[in-house]
Amino acid sequence: MTGVTPAVVAEHGLKTDEYQRILEILGRPPNLLELGIFSVMWSEHCSYKSSKVWLKTLPTTGACVIHGPGENAGVIDIGEGLAAIFKMESHNHPSFIEPYQGAATGVGGILRDVFTMGARPVANLNALRFGDPEHPKTRRLVAGVVAGIGGYGNCVGVPTVGGEVNFDPGYNGNILVNAMTVGVAPVDRIFTSQASGAGNPIVYVGSKTGRDGIHGATMASAEFAEGTEEKRPTVQVGDPFTEKLLIEACLELMATDAIVAIQDMGAAGLTSSSFEMASKGGLGVELALDKVPCRETGMTPYEMMLSESQERMLMVLKPSREGLARRVFEKWDLDFAVIGRLTDTGRMVLTMNGETVGDLPIDPLAQAAPEYERPWVPSPSRPEIAAADVPPPKDAGKALLILLGSPDGCSRRWIWEQYDHMVMADTVARPGGDAAVVRLHGSSRGLALTTDCTPRYCLADPERGGAQAVAEAWRNLTAVGATPLAITDNLNFGNPERPEIMGQFVGCIEGIGAACRALDFPVVSGNVSLYNETNGQGIPPTPTIGGVGLIEDLGATATIAFKSAGEAIVLIGETTGHLGASLYLREIAGRRDGAPPPVDLAAEKRAGDLVRGLIAQGAVTTCHDLSDGGLAVAVAEMTLAGGLGATVAVPGGDLPLHAWLFGEDQARYLVTVAADAAPGTDLEAVLEAARQAGVPAQQIGVTGGSGLTLPGTAPISLDRLCAAHEGWLPTYMGC
Amino acid sequence: MKAAVIVFPGSNCDRDVTVALRQSMRTAGGGEPTLVWHKESDFPTVDLIVLPGGFAYGDYLRAGAMAAHSPVMKEVVRRAGKGVPVLGICNGFQILTEAGLLPGALMRNAGLRYVCKDVHVRVESSQTVFTNKYETGQPLRIPIAHHDGNYFADEAGLAALEDRGQIAFRYCDPDGTLDDAANPNGSARNIAGIFNKTKTVLGMMPHPERLADAPLGGTDGRPMFDGLVEALS
Numbered sequence: 001m002t003g004v005t006p007a008v009v010a011e012h013g014l015k016t017d018e019y020q021r022i023l024e025i026l027g028r029p030p031n032l033l034e035l036g037i038f039s040v041m042w043s044e045h046c047s048y049k050s051s052k053v054w055l056k057t058l059p060t061t062g063a064c065v066i067h068g069p070g071e072n073a074g075v076i077d078i079g080e081g082l083a084a085i086f087k088m089e090s091h092n093h094p095s096f097i098e099p100y101q102g103a104a105t106g107v108g109g110i111l112r113d114v115f116t117m118g119a120r121p122v123a124n125l126n127a128l129r130f131g132d133p134e135h136p137k138t139r140r141l142v143a144g145v146v147a148g149i150g151g152y153g154n155c156v157g158v159p160t161v162g163g164e165v166n167f168d169p170g171y172n173g174n175i176l177v178n179a180m181t182v183g184v185a186p187v188d189r190i191f192t193s194q195a196s197g198a199g200n201p202i203v204y205v206g207s208k209t210g211r212d213g214i215h216g217a218t219m220a221s222a223e224f225a226e227g228t229e230e231k232r233p234t235v236q237v238g239d240p241f242t243e244k245l246l247i248e249a250c251l252e253l254m255a256t257d258a259i260v261a262i263q264d265m266g267a268a269g270l271t272s273s274s275f276e277m278a279s280k281g282g283l284g285v286e287l288a289l290d291k292v293p294c295r296e297t298g299m300t301p302y303e304m305m306l307s308e309s310q311e312r313m314l315m316v317l318k319p320s321r322e323g324l325a326r327r328v329f330e331k332w333d334l335d336f337a338v339i340g341r342l343t344d345t346g347r348m349v350l351t352m353n354g355e356t357v358g359d360l361p362i363d364p365l366a367q368a369a370p371e372y373e374r375p376w377v378p379s380p381s382r383p384e385i386a387a388a389d390v391p392p393p394k395d396a397g398k399a400l401l402i403l404l405g406s407p408d409g410c411s412r413r414w415i416w417e418q419y420d421h422m423v424m425a426d427t428v429a430r431p432g433g434d435a436a437v438v439r440l441h442g443s444s445r446g447l448a449l450t451t452d453c454t455p456r457y458c459l460a461d462p463e464r465g466g467a468q469a470v471a472e473a474w475r476n477l478t479a480v481g482a483t484p485l486a487i488t489d490n491l492n493f494g495n496p497e498r499p500e501i502m503g504q505f506v507g508c509i510e511g512i513g514a515a516c517r518a519l520d521f522p523v524v525s526g527n528v529s530l531y532n533e534t535n536g537q538g539i540p541p542t543p544t545i546g547g548v549g550l551i552e553d554l555g556a557t558a559t560i561a562f563k564s565a566g567e568a569i570v571l572i573g574e575t576t577g578h579l580g581a582s583l584y585l586r587e588i589a590g591r592r593d594g595a596p597p598p599v600d601l602a603a604e605k606r607a608g609d610l611v612r613g614l615i616a617q618g619a620v621t622t623c624h625d626l627s628d629g630g631l632a633v634a635v636a637e638m639t640l641a642g643g644l645g646a647t648v649a650v651p652g653g654d655l656p657l658h659a660w661l662f663g664e665d666q667a668r669y670l671v672t673v674a675a676d677a678a679p680g681t682d683l684e685a686v687l688e689a690a691r692q693a694g695v696p697a698q699q700i701g702v703t704g705g706s707g708l709t710l711p712g713t714a715p716i717s718l719d720r721l722c723a724a725h726e727g728w729l730p731t732y733m734g735c
Numbered sequence: 736m737k738a739a740v741i742v743f744p745g746s747n748c749d750r751d752v753t754v755a756l757r758q759s760m761r762t763a764g765g766g767e768p769t770l771v772w773h774k775e776s777d778f779p780t781v782d783l784i785v786l787p788g789g790f791a792y793g794d795y796l797r798a799g800a801m802a803a804h805s806p807v808m809k810e811v812v813r814r815a816g817k818g819v820p821v822l823g824i825c826n827g828f829q830i831l832t833e834a835g836l837l838p839g840a841l842m843r844n845a846g847l848r849y850v851c852k853d854v855h856v857r858v859e860s861s862q863t864v865f866t867n868k869y870e871t872g873q874p875l876r877i878p879i880a881h882h883d884g885n886y887f888a889d890e891a892g893l894a895a896l897e898d899r900g901q902i903a904f905r906y907c908d909p910d911g912t913l914d915d916a917a918n919p920n921g922s923a924r925n926i927a928g929i930f931n932k933t934k935t936v937l938g939m940m941p942h943p944e945r946l947a948d949a950p951l952g953g954t955d956g957r958p959m960f961d962g963l964v965e966a967l968s
Contacts, residue, residue: 150849154880155790157747241745241793248744332744420851420880422945423788425751428952439950554950735846 004035012039018370025364033302033350033358038365040215040268040306041275044530047369050496051528054509062522064485071192072113072264073183074524076486078550082440083187084447085119088127088180088490088546090529094235095177099144103177104152104238108310110181111156112264115247116313118191118254119183122424123438124153126163126179127451127490127544131172133407133732138167141175143733148238149179150418155240156247159427160419161436164451167407170459173534178490180546182449184440191254193263193273195281195316198344200260202274202285203322204337205329206246206312210295212236213269213308223495223533242311242334249332250313258321265312271305273314274340275348279366284345289352293335301350301357316342376502379462385580385594387659396632396661397713399588403629403662404636405724406587407732414729432641433560434479434625437551446557448482448549454628457596459540460581462504466511466543467599471666473547474519475625478608479669481557481615482549484519489526489545494538496530504541505530511599512543518601519608521547558615558623558671562642565704566675567622568683569646571631573607573668574696577659583628584662597664603695604667610693611669619673619681619689626668632661634670635701636708636721645705645718657711672703736760736967738768738783741811741827743802748788748944752824755944756785759960763968776806782967783820784811786827788880788942798841798883799829808834820864820967821936825881828928828938837929837938838896839888844881845921851880853953854919856904856927856941857911863934864966866903868958874911875904875955877941879919879927884940886922886929893923903928903937 009019012035022030022038030038040046048055060068066083067075073087091106111121126149131138153160158181213236253259261281263273270292278285289301295309317325322338329336343349350358393399403409416431428446429437435450452473458465470487477484489512494501516522532539551557579585580594614620622642626634631648639646651660673683683699690697707715738756742749753768760766768785771778791802802808808830815821815836823831831837844850853876858869869875888896896902904927906918918925920940928939943956 147848154849154851154882155745155747155793157789239793241790241795244745244747244790417852418849420849422851422878422880422942422951423747423751425748425754425945425948425951428950430952444950735848 004029004032009035012036013043014039018042021368025361025368031358033305034360036302036306037271037360040271041365042369045267046272048528049370050372050374050530051505052371053373054506057509058513058523059516060523062486062520065522065524066187068524069526072116074486074488075117075190076524077187081186083185083190084182084548085114085117085185086180086182086488086546086548087113087525088178088488088544089113089527090490090492091177091179092174092492092529092532095145096175098235099141100148101235101237103145103148105236105310106177106179107149107152108238108240108243109266110179111158111243112266114181114183115250116191116262116264117185118189119185120251121158121181121183122426123182123436123449124158124160124179125449125451125546127453128163128165129171129176129455129542130167131175132169133167135172139733145177146415146418152238152240154420156244157423159421159423161421161427161438162431162449162451165412165415166455168455168540170540173537174532174539176492176532176542178544180451180488182447182548189254191259191262193261193277193280195261195277195283195342197260198283198342200316200342201319201322201338202287202340202342203315203317203325204292204312204339205315205334207239207242207309208293208295208335209304209307210309211299211303211307214303214306223531236308236310238310245332245334246311246313249329249334253325253328256324258317258325260316260318262313262315265314267308269306269308275362277314277316278342278348279362284343284347284362285340286343286349287340289350291337291339293337301352374496374502375499376506377499379503379507382460382593382595387577387579387656387663390579390585390589392656392658393588395713396658396710397716400632400636400710401724403583403587403633404721405728407728409583409629409633410728411725412729413726414733428554429480429559434476435482437480437557439554444554446551446554448477448480448551450476450547451544452476453542453544455540455542456581458508458542460594460596462507462541463511464596464599465541466508467515467601468596468666469543469545470512470515470519470521471599471601471604472627473545474521475608477547477549478612479558479623479625481612482551483612484521484547484549486522486524487516487545487547489523489543491526492529492532492539492542492544494533501538508541508543515601519605556616556618558621560624560638560641561622562638562644562646562672562703563622565644567672567703568699569635569701569703570671570673570686570697571668571700572611572671572690572695572697574603574665575660575663575668576665577655577663578665579659579663582662582664597666599666606693607667607669607695610690610695611671614671614686614689617681619677619686620671622672624670626670627664630662630664632710638670639708639718640722640725643718644703645707646701646703647705647709648701648711650711651700661710736766736783736964737781738785739771739778739781740768740785740787741771741773741807743773743789743791745791745793746787746789748824748942752785752787752944755947755956755960759964763964771807773805773807776810778810783822783963784814786823786830788825788827791826791830799826799833802830803833812836815936818933818935822865823938824942825940828940829883831936831938836936837931838892839886841883842885842887843883844885849882850919851878853878854941855907855909855917857907857913859902859905860900863930865937865959865963867966868962872911874907874909876946876953877943877955878945879941881940884920884922886926888923896929899932901930901932902926903930904939
């Protein structure tokens with residue numbers, strides 16, 4: 001354990017001033033093991049050193065919040081004695097290097113964050129960003145990531161019910177894989193990582209420790225450059241079968257009173273989990289590393305402490321319950337080993353065959369973790385584009401077909417059919433709608449779930465983009481009839497040491513915070529992924545929002561599918577024809593400029609509350625939010641989902657037609673009202689309710705027929721729409 | 736009716752099929768399926784044994800290959816030999832072929848990818864304990880979710896299945912027509928499920944338990960459970 005030279009310090013990603021702080025804390029030079037521990041604990045990934053000052057500005061409290069950020073996952077009260085526990089986390093760097101295992105272990109890690117707290121996972125979602133479809137690596141990355149997510153989630157038996165995907169050259173060198181898990185637990189059976197009781201045994205359960213994933217957290221805290229593929233050995237390998245066993249064994253033990261504290265071994269493995277439990281309890285910890293179950297012989301303490309082998313948990317047990325716990329884990333054929341105990345020394349003491357190999361103070365290490373107020377510059381604002389300055393298409397119908405068949409506008413069926421989205425037999429609304437709906441087992445209530453972000457908006461204006469991501473998540477939950485409750489955020493950015501990147505981060509945080517406050521939609525958990533950058537080229541700012549809402553009565557929901565002919569199609573919300581940074585501008589006009597649509601949070605709230613009320617009262621059973629591609633794309637998706645056509649009337653007013661059809665103004669929905677609706681829920685009543693709420697609403701068309709007729713175009717058959725929409729991804733993937 | 740659901744450590748549809756069975760059993764006057772752990776070599780006398788979907792022991796080897804040699808399967812094979820009805824769904828079907836209770840094998844899907852979606856299957860015979868609530872020729876909408884559902888048997892084996900009326904379900908169009916486009920995984924002769932010679936063992940890739948409850952979007956799976964309870968009570 002010698003050889004801590006300046007070069008070794010640098011290899012561990014520690015800056016000179018950070019190393020100085022280590023010397024001050026220890027009063028001596030660290031040995032290699034201790035240096036390794038400092039490096040992972042102070043890595044960006046584990047310490048949030050660049051982001052913490054800004055994260056503190058986000059609203060994290062609310063009537064439903066039980067545990068906000070700081071635990072393994074956020075916990076909210078969903079009534080009837082139940083809590084929803086959820087979080088989203090990135091696995092970007094590993095997925096680029098080794099797409100199948102990187103994505104698979106991303107799913108495994110976020111599942112553990114959720115069941116660690118006592119919840120049975122009930123749904124997975126994801127948000128994926130890939131590079132240009134024409135980039136030579138993209139196809140292989142799509143295939144690997146999708147197979148990896150499916151391979152893990154399908155085996156574990158948790159349905160993957162929703163997600164989103166974008167393609168953009170900005171991700172050529174750094175794809176994003178953000179995975180979200182939602183679990184449900186009784187509110188009085190929630191477990192945390194706060195250890196207590198000096199002398200209590202520390203127990204290791206799950207898979208054996210191998211040499212995989214060493215320094216994964218450090219890798220995830222650095223930019224990529226040439227030779228990134230050489231980092232492949234730092235990517236972990238997943239074993240979903242063992243994860244399944246671990247879920248069942250942990251939940252079985254959690255039903256007893258044996259567990260004092262529990263923490264999964266995620267990034268920085270044994271180091272981070274033991275540190276965190278002791279630190280939160282104000283205690284110390286002694287670990288006998290020779291007791292750690294190892295997959296390989298001859299593993300050093302350094303390797304054991306820094307391994308990121310998957311499917312492992314650390315628990316503090318009540319001493320009298322050791323035998324009970326051992327029986328549960330042996331039943332499930334999992335390793336179970338007492339590897340240490342809690343102490344009152346406030347130190348982490350590591351021994352190997354009786355010899356002390358590391359000795360670190362816990363609190364100073366945790367508290368002295370660097371926290372930076374990094375310099376930032378605001379992102380330059382882009383000029384608004386007037387609709388009249390954007391050329392109209394030669395043929396609006398053809399433009400629609402292009403948008404529907406574009407990489408960002410096409411159907412994601414090829415992806416979600418590779419995910420088991422029905423296992424657990426509670427999936428009420430499957431992928432393809434505005435939000436997935438999962439029934440709370442054995443009840444008629446449900447959770448609505450969505451992931452959202454529009455990176456091109458965030459790049460054009462981080463603050464608007466951040467607010468829009470939250471607003472769209474809120475709108476998607478509303479569109480199925482749910483009451484939005486809370487979010488998890490997964491903030492993906494480039495190198496925070498560059499002031500312009502930090503400026504994007506600050507802008508997005510400000511937008512997210514403003515939207516969360518206005519919509520009463522607090523942040524209860526999250527994850528920050530920085531250094532998504534290759535050869536100095538950062539990704540577009542991508543703050544993915546995972547939203548959770550509650551449906552009190554699954555009998556009163558809405559889907560995007562048109563249900564019957566002759567229904568009035570009503571546009572809710574104000575249309576100004578905003579084309580800046582729109583899908584139309586990019587795909588039809590070939591331009592990426594302009595400011596993104598403004599986000600009027602008060603209007604968003606008015607429109608959403610109106611729509612939710614209409615769904616609850618049964619006046620509306622078809623509803624779709626308007627987003628990429630605007631009204632025309634939304635109505636086309638509704639025809640395809642229902643297998644029923646529609647005719648859209650020529651709008652009044654002086655807006656250019658293409659701006660009306662393809663503009664991406666926010667806070668808008670399309671709903672339908674039955675022709676034979678009873679008074680009180682008929683068209684007149686819906687329009688009157690909108691007037692009362694101060695929300696613009698107008699009938700724009702009627703359902704019926706076997707094609708879609710837009711103003712000024714010939715009818716387009718559903719077959720043609722379907723071929724355009726469903727065709728791109730399978731064709732691109734070559735099958 | 737008394738039913739046992741076999742639980743392998745990697746089963747993940749055990750709860751789903753238990754819920755579906757329980758619903759039918761309650762309608763018929765009560766009872767609760769018994770969950771039997773894979774390490775058990777004996778379990779109470781039952782009228783029906785169900786092998787649920789999932790990944791029995793991870794299926795890192797051929798799907799179902801290890802499960803076929805588990806302690807509980809020795810007893811399942813023995814009971815099947817005595818005529819106790821056995822229903823294997825998805826991974827359960829794979830285990831039944833590996834255990835030799837059903838002929839043929841389930842290979843990797845022709846498209847090489849996992850597929851989860853609703854498909855249609857045609858009921859080939861309503862004259863069995865499993866299918867008595869359906870009409871012969873009736874198309875059902877039932878989901879599949881598997882990576883290895885491509886049914887294979889040699890030509891002689893397929894001919895024997897046809898001759899003895901052992902084909903239970905075939906992938907079809909919504910109107911019941913058989914064609915290649917309706918075949919989601921490349922199965923020989925669009926086979927989605929088969930019986931043993933005595934029609935007391937059924938293996939099928941589609942998941943009837945997933946569409947046995949109206950809020951989930953369909954109930955075509957429900958008559959299978961209702962029919963079993965009625966026939967075996």
